[in-house]
Amino acid sequence: MSLTLLEGNEAVAWGAYHAGCRFFAGYPITPATTILNTLIKILPPNGGICIQGEDEIASIGFCLGASMAGMKVMTATSGPGISLYSENISFAIGSEIPIVIIDVQRLGPSTGSATKGADGDIQFLRWGNSGGLPVIVLAPTDVADCYLLTAHAFNLAETFRCPVFIASNKEIGMTRESIDLDTLALPPIIQRTTAPDKVPYLPFAAAGPTSAPDFMPLGGETIARQTSSTHGPDGYITVDPEVIAKSQNRLRDKLEASLDAFTFYDEHMEQGAEILIITYGISARSAKAAAKILSGSGTPVSILTLKTLWPIPEELIKKKASEYRQVVVIEMNLGQYIHEIRRILPDHSVGFLGQMDGNLITPSQIEEFITHA
Amino acid sequence: MHSFINSSRPPAYCPGCSHEVVTRALDKAFLQMGIHENQVVIVSDIGCSGLFDTFFKTHAFHGLHGRALTYATGIKLARPDLHVVVTMGDGGLGIGGAHLLSTCRRNIDITLLILNNFNYGMTGGQFSATTPQDALVGSGFLNQIEKPMDACRVMRAAGASYVTRISAYQGDLSTEMEQAIRFNGFSTMDIWGICPGRYTRQNKTTFKTIQTSIDSLPSYHGPVPENLREEYGKHYREKASTQKPLPTPINVAKKFPALFHDRKEILILGSAGQRIVTAGEILCYAGLTAGLHATQKNDYPITVLRGHSACDVILSPNKIDYAGITVPDVILALGQEGIDRKKTIFSSCTDDTFVLVDSKAEIPDCRGTILSIDFKGKKIKRQDMAMVALSLLAQQERLIHQDLLEAALRIRFKGATLEKVLELVRKSRELRS
Numbered sequence: 001m002s003l004t005l006l007e008g009n010e011a012v013a014w015g016a017y018h019a020g021c022r023f024f025a026g027y028p029i030t031p032a033t034t035i036l037n038t039l040i041k042i043l044p045p046n047g048g049i050c051i052q053g054e055d056e057i058a059s060i061g062f063c064l065g066a067s068m069a070g071m072k073v074m075t076a077t078s079g080p081g082i083s084l085y086s087e088n089i090s091f092a093i094g095s096e097i098p099i100v101i102i103d104v105q106r107l108g109p110s111t112g113s114a115t116k117g118a119d120g121d122i123q124f125l126r127w128g129n130s131g132g133l134p135v136i137v138l139a140p141t142d143v144a145d146c147y148l149l150t151a152h153a154f155n156l157a158e159t160f161r162c163p164v165f166i167a168s169n170k171e172i173g174m175t176r177e178s179i180d181l182d183t184l185a186l187p188p189i190i191q192r193t194t195a196p197d198k199v200p201y202l203p204f205a206a207a208g209p210t211s212a213p214d215f216m217p218l219g220g221e222t223i224a225r226q227t228s229s230t231h232g233p234d235g236y237i238t239v240d241p242e243v244i245a246k247s248q249n250r251l252r253d254k255l256e257a258s259l260d261a262f263t264f265y266d267e268h269m270e271q272g273a274e275i276l277i278i279t280y281g282i283s284a285r286s287a288k289a290a291a292k293i294l295s296g297s298g299t300p301v302s303i304l305t306l307k308t309l310w311p312i313p314e315e316l317i318k319k320k321a322s323e324y325r326q327v328v329v330i331e332m333n334l335g336q337y338i339h340e341i342r343r344i345l346p347d348h349s350v351g352f353l354g355q356m357d358g359n360l361i362t363p364s365q366i367e368e369f370i371t372h373a
Numbered sequence: 374m375h376s377f378i379n380s381s382r383p384p385a386y387c388p389g390c391s392h393e394v395v396t397r398a399l400d401k402a403f404l405q406m407g408i409h410e411n412q413v414v415i416v417s418d419i420g421c422s423g424l425f426d427t428f429f430k431t432h433a434f435h436g437l438h439g440r441a442l443t444y445a446t447g448i449k450l451a452r453p454d455l456h457v458v459v460t461m462g463d464g465g466l467g468i469g470g471a472h473l474l475s476t477c478r479r480n481i482d483i484t485l486l487i488l489n490n491f492n493y494g495m496t497g498g499q500f501s502a503t504t505p506q507d508a509l510v511g512s513g514f515l516n517q518i519e520k521p522m523d524a525c526r527v528m529r530a531a532g533a534s535y536v537t538r539i540s541a542y543q544g545d546l547s548t549e550m551e552q553a554i555r556f557n558g559f560s561t562m563d564i565w566g567i568c569p570g571r572y573t574r575q576n577k578t579t580f581k582t583i584q585t586s587i588d589s590l591p592s593y594h595g596p597v598p599e600n601l602r603e604e605y606g607k608h609y610r611e612k613a614s615t616q617k618p619l620p621t622p623i624n625v626a627k628k629f630p631a632l633f634h635d636r637k638e639i640l641i642l643g644s645a646g647q648r649i650v651t652a653g654e655i656l657c658y659a660g661l662t663a664g665l666h667a668t669q670k671n672d673y674p675i676t677v678l679r680g681h682s683a684c685d686v687i688l689s690p691n692k693i694d695y696a697g698i699t700v701p702d703v704i705l706a707l708g709q710e711g712i713d714r715k716k717t718i719f720s721s722c723t724d725d726t727f728v729l730v731d732s733k734a735e736i737p738d739c740r741g742t743i744l745s746i747d748f749k750g751k752k753i754k755r756q757d758m759a760m761v762a763l764s765l766l767a768q769q770e771r772l773i774h775q776d777l778l779e780a781a782l783r784i785r786f787k788g789a790t791l792e793k794v795l796e797l798v799r800k801s802r803e804l805r806s
Contacts, residue, residue, distance in 0.1 A: 001626075001627065001664065002624045002625055002626040002627070003624070003625055003661045003664075003666070003667075004622045004623060004624050004625065005622075005623070005625070005654070005657050005658065005661060005667065005669075006622055010622070014621075014622065023447070023450070023451065025447070038619070041616075041618075041619035042618070042619050044609075044612070044613030044616050045613065045614075045616040045617060045618035045619070046618060047613075049450050049451070049609070049613075051450070051609075053443070053475075054471050054472065054474070054475035055471055057440060057443065057471075057472075058440075058443040058446075058471070058472055058475065060443075061436070061440045061443025061444050061446075061447065061472075062443055062444075062446050062447035062450070063447060064436070064443075064444055064447060065416075065434065065443065065444035065445060065446060065447025065448040065449075065450075065451070066447035066448065066450060066451040067447075068434060068444075068447075068448065069447065069448045069451035069452045069455075070451060070452075071451045073447075087437050087440075088437065088440070091436060091437060114675075115672075171670075171696070174670070174671075175668055175669065175670050175696055176654070176657065176667075176668065176669040176670075177666075177667065177668045177669075177693070177696070178657070178660075178661055178665075178666045178667045178668070178693075181622070181624065182624075217452075218414050218432040218433075218434060218448060218452070218455075219411070219412075219414060219432055219448070219452040219454075219455045220411065221411055222411070223410060223411055223430060223431065223432055223433075224432050224433075225426075225432070225433045225435075226433065226434045226435065226436075227426075227433070227434075227435040228435060228436050228437055229435060235433075236382065236427060237427075285693075285694040285695050285696065286694070286695045288694040288695075289694040289695040292694075359697075360695070360696075360697050362695065362697060362699065363694075363695050363699075364699070
């Protein structure tokens, strides 16, 4: 075995490069800046482009332009930057522009604390766009996940032509950690493909009600159109309610219909456990440490660690929780994903452990909570 | 006759709108250039100028208000061979101000056509960044108390290398457009026109009044001598090709056995400039060399040259779950600021905790073995204290041994720096004996 020392943000950068990302634009913001710092050293010497925008709006704008010109693109920021990305996130959803967006979350609200971690953007990532259509959000627990899930994120962005978020956290992004790169189960890389020659090419004509349209880059032989306005298959504005409804439904269904293919999770199931912890991100690691202690003291506890947060893997959650009557949700905020779990598991007793003070939830806090649950 | 106009979606503006004239001129400019539709991308934003992309059968990118220049920049960087033309109104000019300034500073080879008709036509004639103060507009008196901006003056000041101010009705508009598109750099045209639907109703505007107004202002016509310079994309690619690629991350194989078989928590505390973070990194590399897993978290203020510096390191034969420190096995207390920052942790020390402390610093009462070192008395420089502390750990075979430390140093440092650090470690060995 040989190990490499990387921080989460560096792992995101290398994972992106591995997945074929050749265009990155970002605006400096702690705790996401080291992604920009790493990619400015990786991309330009390797024929890629890495630029710093005048603000977050420009950064994601550059990415959307470059993506439609055929490149695999990524941007990275923290909560305040996601706020500024919002209008362009909606654009990428509605106009099916592949992009990977990294949110290295910090303690909010607003400017908040630049160097304190949190998982405070979990609902914001899902709902922080006009129109409210679904997005994909993946949540890493450690440096290896940062590498791996970023690679998956690029594949998903290509497959579904949509924004894919990595909900990282200062506690992962800026923590250096040993990682065994040789044993990472990296997925085969999905390359950007272009539509077969069809005349006329319709930029938003999808093969079915749950698929994404074939891509055609701007600047190719065949004329391509991109628009942020409500459009029909031809890429022109439409006011036809039937066409509009079909397209809006497809934007939702293309993700939800394939959710099984990208439901990433870890489970730690203990025999005799009466409580199932459902958690994600950095808190999953505290839960694991707590489970070890609890197991030793005769209170075994099981853990479901979700790595795909949106769309919500409802069936998985129901299935895994079916053996338990009691569920405890642990997250680094004052209660966000808990609402989803309570909705999905109405017959379960669902407890909540969360905090927003910049500190990690500790194994002993979890141990105490579970013991008294 | 050949035309770039989209015959399936022919231009349709309010009767008398100058956008129509500009559309025809742009078509003519493309034709004069002898290029093909698929070599052109029209990038537009919101408002009536945002109809342009529909009326041409070129590649099209219609995006959000004021952001057209950002998309265009991405497209041009990805595909330098394309002609990228941005159409934007005086509304986009205002809301996208930061992008305008930055695009001028970058000098990327795209062409910006500002369709300046002094108001927000599509939303009902509200005032824009260029509305005269005496105009009657849809936003009440508000334009009377804001000074309009001279887009040409602003763009020139921001570094635009090509600026033209022109009436939409000037006979050679298409030739002027062709020149702007052919220009290798960021070229801009502030095209003044008439909005019959909203603005002209209350503010008499004719071909003549437009020309008179333009003539009364300083002339802007083409290249701006003081701003002429290399095109951004070309410059970027030149610079990029000379950058040294970042080596792939270092893979560290296990070389020596570890000195322990359970999780160890180490805290290194000091002040800015004491190389606390570097010491943490070396400790991690020493761990990796012993086949251990490692995590490192650093804590320092925004003033990187002043204030505390603290570093949490965990080494473990197993994958590390919780990466925080609860019961420290070793504390290297090398500076007061770091000690004060983490003072509560000292109460968690056990009899097994080892604390190495600078004799000049004060630590809270705690359990464990405490070794006080007079670094200053031993003439050890502030910036060398952390390294010497690691060397002392290695000598005592606490957590690491000499071979691990040296291997870690060889990973972290190269050349003359490595020699200096190795020398420092050798010297600190004599220090103890």
